[in-house]
Amino acid sequence: MVNKIDEKQRRRALAEAVWTVIRRDGFDAASVRAVAAEAGLSAGSVRHFFGSQNELHIFAMEELSRDIGSRIRATFEAARPEGEPLRGARAREVAAESLGILLPHDEETRLLYAANMQFTIKALVQPALVPVARRILGEIREFAGAIISDLVELGAADPGLDIGTARNQLCAMLDGYALEMLVDPGAFAPGEPEENLRTFLDSLDGASS
Numbered sequence: 289m290v291n292k293i294d295e296k297q298r299r300r301a302l303a304e305a306v307w308t309v310i311r312r313d314g315f316d317a318a319s320v321r322a323v324a325a326e327a328g329l330s331a332g333s334v335r336h337f338f339g340s341q342n343e344l345h346i347f348a349m350e351e352l353s354r355d356i357g358s359r360i361r362a363t364f365e366a367a368r369p370e371g372e373p374l375r376g377a378r379a380r381e382v383a384a385e386s387l388g389i390l391l392p393h394d395e396e397t398r399l400l401y402a403a404n405m406q407f408t409i410k411a412l413v414q415p416a417l418v419p420v421a422r423r424i425l426g427e428i429r430e431f432a433g434a435i436i437s438d439l440v441e442l443g444a445a446d447p448g449l450d451i452g453t454a455r456n457q458l459c460a461m462l463d464g465y466a467l468e469m470l471v472d473p474g475a476f477a478p479g480e481p482e483e484n485l486r487t488f489l490d491s492l493d494g495a496s497s
Contacts, residue, residue, distance in 0.1 A: 299337055299347065301327050306348035307403040315406040320344060342416045349407045349417065353424040356400060359389045360431060379444035380493070383435045384486040390428065390462050391481055392470045401466055432458045436492065445492040454492055461488060 305326035392398040411421035433455040439445035
């Protein structure tokens with residue numbers, strides 16, 4: 289059991305090292321040797337866990353997806369009042385806070401988003417990464433759709449809402465804000481993107497709350 293825990297921790301540390309190298313030096317710099325040095329391990333130790341550089345990159349990409357997803361779910365669940373469902377404007381406010389996790393608003397989230405963006409770009413020329421890149425994009429779209437579906441079920445959005453269209457609009461907003469915030473952290477006033485997300489979610493309500 290101890291060995292399994294240690295292996296899981298080592299693999300996680302290597303994934304984080306991949307993200308760090310990619311953010312600092314670019315995707316092509318994330319070789320087995322560079323990642324090993326970043327993690328304080330030998331290249332042989334990395335190869336013990338991953339048979340190839342592609343395998344290492346794919347795991348790091350999947351771990352990134354899991355990390356983002358768990359952050360979003362934790363934020364959403366932590367804001368739910370015990371024994372009482374969220375309603376109206378409060379439900380939309382919590383949804384906006386949860387979605388804000390997808391925006392690069394601090395050093396840690398900038399690292400995650402920069403790594404994800406470079407993974408996605410690299411997938412355009414590296415076929416082995418395509419399935420994982422598509423899965424990550426699909427998971428984000430699925431999460432955005434689930435948030436909107438929850439708002440409808442909670443009476444915080446119009447029951448006749450076209451969820452697919454609203455999801456696509458929301459994803460376009462998230463992608464646009466995230467890219468601009470990453471390239472130019474000063475592009476928006478503090479809290480402006482999150483406030484605009486709340487405004488968009490409020491627009492999904494067919495009646496005032």
